[in-house]
Amino acid sequence: MQYKIKDGALIVGHQNETLRLEAWGQDALRIRATEYPDFTANDWALSQPVAPAQRQADIEINENDGTANIVNGRLQAKVNAAGVLSFFRDGQLILREYFRSYFGTESNESRCLKIIGRDWKPIIGGDYGLTVRFDPNDGEKLFGMGQYQQKYLDLKGCTLELAQRNSQVTVPFAVSSLGYGFLWNHPGIGQVNFGKNMTEWHADATKQMDYWITVADTPAKIVENYSAVTGRAPALPDGLLGLWQSKLRYRTQAEVLKVARHYQELGIPLDVIVIDFFHWTRQGDWHFDTEYWPDPKAMCDELHAMGTKVVVSVWPSVDRKSENFEEMFEKGYLIRTERGSIQTYDFQGDCLEIDVTNPAARDFIWSKCKANYYDYGIDMFWLDNAEPDYAVYDYDNYRYYLGPALEVTNIYPQLYVQAFEDGIAAEDPAKKQLHLVRSGWAGSQKYGTLIWSGDVPSTFESLEDQLSAGLNMGLAGIPWWTTDIGGFMTDDVNDPAFKELLIRWFEFAVYTPFLRMHGDRGPHDIPALSDSDHGGGSLYTGHDNEIWSYGEDAFAIMKDQLQIRDGLKPYIERLFKEASATGAPLLRTMFYEFPDDAHAWELQDQYMFGSDYLVAPVLRAGISEREVYLPAGRWVNVNDQHEYSGEQTIMAAAPLNQIPVFKKLA
Secondary structure, eight states: OEEEEETTEEEEEETTEEEEEEEOSTTEEEEEEESSSSOOSOOTTOOSOOOGGGGOOEEEEETTTTEEEEEETTEEEEEOTTOOEEEEETTEEEEEBOOBBOOSSOTTTBOSSOBOSEEEEEOTTSOEEEEEEEOOOTTOOEEEEEEOSSSOSSOTTOEEEESOBTTBEEEEEEEETTSEEEEEOOOSSEEEEEOSSOEEEEEEEESSEEEEEEEOSSHHHHHHHHHHHHOOOOOOOSSOSSEEEOOSOOOSHHHHHHHHHHHHHTTOOOOEEEEOSOOBSSTTTOSBOTTTOSOHHHHHHHHHHTTOEEEEEEOSEEETTSTTHHHHHHTTOBOEESSSOSOOBOTTSOEEEBOTTSHHHHHHHHHHHHHHTGGGTOOEEEEOSTTTOOSSOOGGGEEETTEEHHHHGGGHHHHHHHHHHHHHHHHOTTOOOOEEESOOOTTGGGGTEEEEOOSOBSSHHHHHHHHHHHHHHHHTTOOOEEOOBTOSEESOTTOHHHHHHHHHHHHHHHTSSOEEEOOEESOOOSOOSOSSSSSTTSSOOOOOOSTTTTOHHHHHHHHHHHHHHHHHHHHHHHHHHHHHHHOOOSEEOHHHHOTTOGGGGGOOSOEEETTTEEEOOOOSTTOSEEEEEEOSSEEEETTTOOEEESSEEEEEEOOTTOOOEEEEEO
16 A cells, blocks of 8 residues: 555555545545546535635554554544555444455455455446445444435435436435445446445446545534535525415416416415426427417516415426527537437427536526526526436436536536526526425535425325435435425326325425425316417316315315414424524434434434424324324424323324324423
């Protein structure tokens, strides 16, 4: 091994590999390795400036035994004479590279398997595939990593694809029950296996290894350390904490105004109304179809007078018949394929998708949306299909301005948002921003990104999945998160079983960051407005999805729940300010608030909404009561005002019009 200290970092050379370890934030280290002559300049998720004091490490090189140590606060990394890395929190081993090859005399290293911790596999004519392995820790629990459509909150034992798909959001930051956080700082395609016998991170293609580790006493402090170096959510715009109304899809300006006026007639405040896809002429035109939207400015003016903000859907897909296609294709603003057809997306057209990794392409889409939406008074943008959603997820077939999709595609949704964030900031630097997006990556929170959980089924099983998804998103640093109330894909809007699900989902959503009605309410038996193959009247729509659309009983329950939400607004505003200050999520696992309670680490069907409210959603059909665990302290049931002592499990009533919610007493 060859050791040296350069620019405050420990540099380790061994054969063709260069390893670099350096302080990077509070009790944190950044670890990089490459088989190229030098490292890239990409910091990827580690985008925030770090105080000079948090870039200084204590480094010791031991020439006698060929080892080295680097220490930043409570985190220490050791490199042994074989180049194997071990990490320690306050002197206690928390993570060690998996090394099963012959070396020295240490029993846990001297093996004949020839398996190493950093395994480079050259790609013929290209970069490297990379696998990084770590020893398992018995009893360890792992959380975070973004949003995966599964019920498991604890990810130990799970295999996760590191790729963006509709309803799957990879944010590769894990929080360990052993008191550390781990960021895989690579935006390319790969996989992580949190196995019982080893943890294995894999990148399909990369120029270097890059990961970041921090340690702390609590999950809250781990997330705070992580968000300090990746960014935190900005201040929330005013007037967004009440009801968001959306459906698939309002087809005309008249339909939007009719719905908003009826909410006003009922005396129900409507904070936001959403105009969904195919309000345009063709994908990539990025403007209203004037036949059905004759005066968008007048529409926005009337909605604003009602106190309602307006969101419009924008897709990154560009139909080859779009008015913008030829210019974008000629200027290289579209994602390329490596072989075969140039098509990348095929929903309702022969489409390519805009390459937002190209700064000029970002400027282009913003210029169109500014002129055709923002200047009319549109308040916010719904950046749908932001993964991007490919016709086929053959990532090895796509190439961006920034590089091959295999190496960079996971950062696409973040750069998509940046196009609008930068564009709006240039118009009004003081304007608070929010962007509703179907995907994100590590650090997306700093761009005012509200991620929703995508086009998920309308089932109780899916509702359970969304609870785990939202909690793990928060631990991955994304505090702004929401779902389609009732799920997106509904076969029969009149099915009583769906109405029960819708009510239970609504009750859950009251205690989430945003309360948003949306979904495709089947069956698709509503005639199109036009026989044309394009334009705002050409596509199907779903059935009505307003809170009065499901009968008087459902309407009464949802109206009462809106009153609860209205009373929570000052509290929720406080939570958003906390997220901006420390990175704290609004949806919190039980162990986030009660890290010293061993039972809290086992729970995945209840959660804390901020620090004050314990929420136990109903996740099964036909349920009228459920078990709730109350941690230490005093608790009051907000539904009947009965008080309880903590450290016990109780049976709580859950009739159709309410879910168990308990407020922590001082």
